[in-house]
Amino acid sequence: MRTGHKRFEVETSTGIMLNSFSYVNDHIGFCGSVKNSPSDFVVTEIDVFGQLLSDTESSCAISETPLEQKSPYQQHHKRLRINTPELGTEDEHCQVDNLSHASEECLSSVKENKERVTKTIPKCGIDDTDVLDSLLSKSVNELLSQFACNVKDAWNSENDQTPYSNEFSLGPIFEKENRACLHSAIRQKFPFLMTVTKNSEIIVKANADYRELCQFVTEEEAYDFFKFLDAKLKTSKFSFKPDENKEHRKTVHHFISKKFGKLLETKSFSVTDFSGQQNTAIMVRFREKTCSRKRPAADCQEKQNLYTAFTLQKENLETLEAIGYLSSELGVLPSDFSYTGIKDKKAITYQAMVVKKVTPERMKEVGTAIVKKGMKVYNIHRVCQHLRLGQLKGNHFDITVRDLGLQQNDSSADVKERISEAIENIQTNGFVNYYGPQRFGQGQNVRTDQIGLALLNEEMVKAVKLFFTPEDTDDPVNQAKKYFLQTEDAKGTLARMPEFKVREKMILRALNRYGVNHEGCTRAWFSLPHSMRIFYVHAYCSKIWNAAASYRFKIYGSKVVEGDLVLSEENVDESSSLNDRVHIVTAPEESASNYTIHQVVLPMVGHSIKYPSNKVGQWYHEILAEDALQTCRFRLSALQLNIPGCYRHILKNVHNLSYRFLEDSKEGIKSEDSCHLDASKASLFLSFDLDPSCYATVCLREIMKCDI
Incomplete structure (x- = not known):
């Protein structure tokens, strides 16, 4: 038995109880x-404008939102959010007071996170410098230019040992259109750089392909080639300078084929120079894209760009269960749905949703069929993009x-x-x-946080068996789960599992194909959409946060003490990372009562967060060691899960x-x-x-x- 700090919670077979919490x-x-x-507990989302979602329009009424006009789901201001990416039952994310929220992955203390105010998306054709000026702060622009200079200086140095950072972060850019404009503008202005997106964060790196091409052609040609490549003008062509060396041309052909063969094709052709002498040059052009033989390319693109928004009213249903019903009726995947947060089950709830590849007319058709499942849909209309978790003002x-x-x-x-x-x-x-007990599965023999802990420890088979642990009822779902645990017959269980249990059936199909072993169970978990996979891991993180908050109040009460973490509002600019804003309280600050308890935050465990430097920080390390996570990197590459961690206010x-x-x-x-x-x-x-x-x-x- 551990003799250190007590874990302040009561665990029972029915879930985590809060009766020992503060x-x-x-x-x-x-x-x-x-x-x-359910009618005793009614939950209605408050949209980003502070308006309640309405069911006053006629059910299934269709309205049109022009594609060039932003939908209400897009028109919100984004400010720094300190949040965990979790699928809670009343809502998914923790956040800083009075700050707006966006990001499918929780914006936490990822290194060099830099938040910026949303600005108008530039129109195509605006000068690259103007684009960068309009979307980036002056300080970030200067840092980007300095990074570009450092890259070129390092390349031009004889020994290439000039010290410079390997990458530069522009911070999270939430609007898809803004990210696209920034990607293009940076690569057009600095073709020797490349950009990638990680969880809405744009990372700038040196372009190794650019440098390699410079070994075969002049830098001027490489510069122009990469500008041509990034512009992606499908009818355009690019020609290298005439080259009489056949072997050298062959090297260039092979380079482009190897690096960009799926996108570009090359051809040598004869040219005549100013003196009338014949020579050969390499011409590059974009390959023609092919679509399904059964459908024209325009139709394919139109379907991919089709998004339909609606208000979902559900009664006595989990959000993911409702999505399972809807996806089955509409013939799309559960991952085609996006939403701002998961709502209570035993309640009547109203929440915004967006589904892609479904027309408003098709959405209207299922309105009658889903009523018997406890759902109604309202305010159906076209929008330009999906929703993000936390993209709401509250509930x-x-x-x-x-x-x-x-x-x-x-x-x-x-x-x-x-x-x-x-x-x-x-x-x-x-x-x-605190996170509410419904986040962990009320009335369940196995809690979601237990499954999350098994996943973090990469015990994939254990996680699957925990997932299929039945409840103490004899309905078809639990009969199927009992059968699976007794036989490990995935195919037989699949036949017994009701159609609306989408997660269970997705896992069973993978288990039937790959087997009930470590690899098969890993593939089974990976078959779930990302939001479902990370749901369980975040449940574990939430459980630890609850216990940490209780422990913090038990030993320190409402007094802000040395070593506490507070969210600092001083010297905040757009280039500040989240960790820069999280301040550790000093002894003089404690004596002077510089902070209030409402400013204190506690970390959600992850790979990029600070811990308190007092007894609470020690408690975190002990509790993680107790769960065999003392060396956990909070990255599960096999499941493509990244848990950076975040911060959550202890009072609201x-x-x-x-x-x-x-x-x-x-x-x-x-x-x-x-x-x-x-x-x-x-x-x-x-x-x-x-x-x-x-x-x-x-x-x-x-x-x-x-x-x-």
């Missing part, structure tokens, strides 16, 4: 029941708490007074920003909180305005907004001082 308020609270029915909650009563041994006041006291405290002090505030009492009577439910509340007949109706990744169940736990 509270920030000192009121007594009250009792009640939540989610007696609005309308919650009814029933069976109101006093806490055990509390007889000093009536329920109404206790509720009023609790509401006042939560509005003033906020709540501890509730917004626009209001409440009223409802009394059940023979005439139905009506508002109760009397001074004394008959708890046996009354319910509490709460309405409030939360930032993305904040859990209403956690907020309610802080209000009521009892587990939900």
